Amino acid sequence: MNRTDVVVIGGGQSGLAAGYHLRRLGIDFVILDAHPEPGGAWQHTWDSLRLFSPAAYSSLPGRLMPPQAGETYPEAAHVVSYLTDYEQRYELPVVRPVRVTGVHREGELLRVETDSGTWRARAVVSATGTWSRPFLPAIPGRTEFQGTQLHTVEYDSPAAFTGRRVIVVGGGNSGAQIAADLAYDTTLTWCTLREPRYLPDDIDGRALFDHATARRRALDEGRTDTGGVASLGDIVAVPPVRVARDAGLLKAQPMFDRITPAGVSWADGTAADADAIIWCTGFRPALSHLAPLGLRGPRGHIPTTGTEAVGEPRLHLLGYGDWTGPASATLIGVGRPARDAARALAGLLR
Template identity: 75%
Template sequence: MSEVLDVMVVGGGQAGLAVGYHLRRLGGLDFLVLDAQPTPGGAWQHTWESLRLFSPAAYSSLPGRIMPPQQGEEYPTAAHVVDYLTDYEHRYELPVQRSVRVEAVRRDGDHLRVETDSGVRRARAVVSTTGTWTRPFLPAVAGRNSFSGRQLHTVEYRTPEEFAGMRVIVVGGGNSGAQIAADLVHHAELTWVTRRPTRFLADDIDGRALFDHATARRRAFDQGLADGGGVASLGDIVAVPPVRRARDTGLLKARPMFASVTANGVEWADGTQAEADAIIWCTGFRPALAHLAPLGLRGSRGRISIRGTEAVGEPRLHLLGYGDWTGPASATLVGVGRPAREAVRDIAALLGRDGRRG
C-alpha cells in the first residue's frame, strides 16, 4: 500500500498555496499539493493580457507575504500575479507536484483515496481548491448553435488585436464583461449586452472595500444579525481605470439582453437585429468538482453542503476558493487566507494534532 499522507491539497493556485502556507506554518502534518498545471500561477496564467486586479498590490496578498507593487501600475496585471504566486510557492518551499491531474476522490476505509493520472495516493484529509476557471458557463440561449461566426468564452479571450475591425458582441454585465468590452472599444465595432442594467461601483470602491464588506457580513452571520447583503449589493462592476475611461468617454454603454442568436448575429424581442462576426460570452463559471463526484456529496446548484469549509457529509474533506459559499471573498487573493487558516485548524483538530512537530 502506498504512503498515507496527513493532508492532500488538490489544486496549486492561490487557494491551494494559502492552505499550503498554513499547513507549513502549523507544522506536524505531512502534506502534498497536487496541481494539474505545468507551471505555477493557477488560472492567472491563462487570462487575457490586459486583465487588472481590483485592488492595489498590497491589498491583493496571500497570507505571510505582501504582494510587491508593480512599477507603473496601481492595479497589478495578471502577469504580475503569476510572478507573485511563483515566488510565494518557492519562498515557503511548498511541496507542489506537477503536472498531476486528480481524477477522483473516494472513501477508502479510514482514508480518502486520491486517484490521479499518475497513480493513486491516500490521505487522512483532502482540501479541494480547484476553483472554477476550468468550468466556463454558457447560457442556454435560443439559436446559440446556429451562429456562423466565432463564439468564445472569457477563458479563450486574449487580446483585442485579434478582433480588429470586426463586429463583436460581448455578453455579460460583471467585471469580466466590462473589462473585455473596455478592451475592445478602440479595436472593434462593439456591442455590449447585459442581462440587467449595468451597476458600476463608486469610483472610490475597489477590492479593499469589497473585502471589508464581505468580512463584516461574515461577522454579522456569526453573531446572528440580519444579512445586509453580499458584495453584489454594492454593484456588479469595479471601475478599474480602463473601464472608467471607456465609461466616462461614453464608449461603454450596454444594451439589454437579446432574445436569440441568429446565423449572422443576435435578435431582440422587438425584432431588432445586430450582425456580428464574433460573440464573447462573459457569463461566469461553475465550481470544478467532478473529481469529488464519487463521494456523492453534491446538492442543489452543483454545490456541496459545507460547514465553514468542511463538507457536511464528509468531515475529512474541505473546500476552499470557490466563492463566498466557501468563505467570504474566498475566491480572491486577499480573502482566501482566513478560510485557509480555519480549514487547516479544523483538519489538525480532526487528525488529533496540535501543530507541534515531533
C-alpha cells in the same frame, strides 16, 4: 503507494494559502496541481486583465505582494510571478502536472486517484477553483451562429478582432473589462441582463473584502443580511473601464432573446449582425473529482459548514466563493478560510 496526512488538490492561490497554514502547523501534506507551471488560473487570463485592488491588498498570508512598477492595479503576469515566488519562498511541496480524477472513501483514509498514480490521505482540501468550468447560458439559436464564439477563458486581446463586429455578453467585471478592451477598434455591442452597476470609483477590492466579511459575520450571528458585495454594485471601475465608460464607449444594450446565423435579435424585432460573440457569463465550481463521495447539493455546490463538507468532515473546500468563506475566491480573501481549514484539519488529525 503515496501516503500523506493531507492532499491539497489545486496549486493556485487557494491551494498555496492552504499549504502555508498547513506547513505552519507542522502537518504532512502534498499539493497536486494540474498545471505544468505555477500561477494557477492567472497564467491563462487575457492580456489586459487588472486586479481590483493594489498589490498590498491582494496578498496571500505571510507575504505581501510587491507593487508593480507604474501600476496601481497589477497585471495578471505580476500575479503569476508573485505566486511562483510564494510557492518557492515557503518551499511548498507542489507536484505537477497531476490531474486528480476522483476522491474515494477507503476506510479511515481518502483515496485520491490521479493520472499519475494514487495517493492515500487522512484528509483532503479541494482548491480547484472555477476557471476550468466556464458557463454558457442556454440561449435559443446558439448553435446556429456562423461566426466565432468564445468564453472569457479563451479571450486573449483585442488584436484578433480589429475592425470586426463583436458582441460581449455579461455585466460583471469580466464583461466590463473585455468590453473596454474592445471598445476602440471594433464595432462593439455590449449586452447585459440589467443596466451595468458600477461601484463608486473610489471603491476597490479592499472595500469588497470588508463588505463580504461583514456579511458573513452578520449571517453567522443571525443578524440581517447586509447584502455584501452585491449591494454595492457589479463592476469595479478599474482605470481602463473608467476611461472607456467616461468616453461614452461602454453603452450596454439589454440582453438579446435569440442568436441567429448572422448575429443576435431582440423580441421587438431589432437585430445586430456580428462576427464574434464573447461570453463573459461566469463559471461553475470544478468539483467533478469529488463526485465519488456523493456530496453534491443544490446548484452544484457541496453543503459546507465553513470550509468543512457537511457530509464528509475529512474534506474541506477552499476558494470557490462566499459559500466556502467570505471573498474566498480572491487573493486577499482566501487567507482566513485557509487558516480555519488548516486548524480544523490539525484538530481532526490529532
